Amino acid sequence: MKKTTIHEIAKALNINASTVSRALNDSERVKAKTKDMVLTKARELGYTRNMLASNLRRNKSNTIGVVVPRISRYFFSSTIAGIEEMAYQAGYNVIICQSLEEIDRERKIIRNLMANRVDGILISVSMETQDPTHLTECFENGTPLVFFDRHVAGTRQTGKVLIDDVQGGFEATEHLIGQGCRKIAHLTAPLDVEIYKNRHKGYQSALKKHKISYDKNLVLVSQLSKDDGYRQAAKIVEELEGVDGIFSANDFAAIGAMNYLKERDIKIPDDIAITGFSNEPTSAVIEPALTTVDQSGAEIGRLACNLLLDYFENGTALVNDKTIMLPPKLIVRDSTQRKNYAFEL
Structure with a gap:
């Protein structure tokens, strides 16, 4: 079906097309009576604005690109x-893309988003992303x-919103x-992935504070x-004698490790206590419920x-090199609560 144009509205009303355009854009140069007449005729003829053409004229798309590793992750x-929520309130649309943890896919996504003239990009990079050239x-x-x-x-000229991964790793390990x-x-x-490097730093820091030797x-x-968690738990049990605790940098690997331990009748937490990181919904309903770090x-x-x-x-001053750091929150559940132990830190 052919779309109605402003020229057809102008012809039906016997007025200039530029007047129709100004009326549709609520210009102060057009009288209220004329605006009402144009809007009524536009609805009657089924007119819809060509937002793409309008955005190209304004050099603005009212669209934000969002890139995540996996949409399926909670x-x-x-x-x-x-x-x-925030984009909708501000009148912006959102395009959501997933890199699937692949750097080549992430590069293509970034270039496609720029080619489609998004106004800005929000990104959580893939595990493979080390060279930031496509981001600069x-x-x-x-x-x-x-x-x-x-x-x-x-990476310069960017803003960052992060959780304090060092502190989260520290609290999980100290617990x-x-x-x-x-x-x-x-x-x-x-x-070499920044968040996992930082969670590892927190793990090391807790060991050091309590005078426990670090073993690579x-x-x-x-x-x-x-x-991966299942396979690593098997390695822990079969090759690393005496392990009595596991700090996993995410909940998925922690849950996989728990599955292996339960198959082998290794008691959680009395034989091996486990903490995760991210507070996936599954972590609260498995048996035993998983202690984890919430990421907000x-x-x-x-x-x-x-x-x-x-x-x-407001321009670049509010974004460039600004970092907002949120505190982590340790959520203690049954996978670490040993009833027969009472230690003071």
């Missing part, structure tokens, strides 16, 4: 909810960028120590899937979007 879906292209292209959760250290654990394995992703053999690196996903999304909206409103 943390990222909750950050998207926070982002959309955003600044060079005049497209502001804000990191949330995961970022690339040293295990407080439950009597003295040989604590750490399940982590590659340590207890640091097991994977992609932190459930299957929706709040991170809201703050990241607001930082970008501040840029749109």
Whole structure:
């Protein structure tokens, strides 16, 4: 079906097309009576505005690009909810893309978003992202960028909204120590990814504070899937004698490890206590319920979007190199609560 144009409205009303355009844009140069007449005729003819053409004229799309590793992860879906809440209130649309933890896919997404003239980009980078060249292209292209959760250290001209991963790793590990654990394995992703490097720093810091020797053999690196957690737990039981605690840098690997331990009738938490990180919904309903660190996903999304909206409103001073750091929250559940132990830290 052919779309109605402003020229057809102008012809039907026997007025100039420029007058119709001004009336539709609520210009003060057009009398109220004429505006009412134009709007009535536009509705009658089924006219809808060509937002693409309008945005191109204004060099503005009213669209924000959002890039996450996996939409299926609860943390990222909750950050998207926070982002959309703020964007909707400000009159912006959101395009959501997922990198699937692949750097090549992430590069293509960024370039496609810029080609489609998004006004700004919010991104949590993939595990493979070390070279920020495709991200600095955003600044060079005049497209502001804000990191949330995961970022690339040293990337200038960007804003960041992060959780204090060092503190989160520290609190999770210290909690295990407080439950009597003295040989604590750490399940982590590659340590060149900033958030996992920081959670590992927190783990090391807690060990050091309580005079427990750091053993690199207890640091097991994977992609932190459930299957990875299952395999790493098998390695812990079969090859690393005496492990009595596990700090996993996400809940998925922690749950996978718990599945293996339960199959082997290893008691959680009395034999091995476990903490995760991210507070996935599953962590509260499995048996035993998983102690974890909450990341405040929706709040991170809201703050990241607001930082970008501040840029749109006020310019670079509010975004460039600004970091908002949120405190972590340890949620203690049954996977670490040893009833027969009472230790003071």
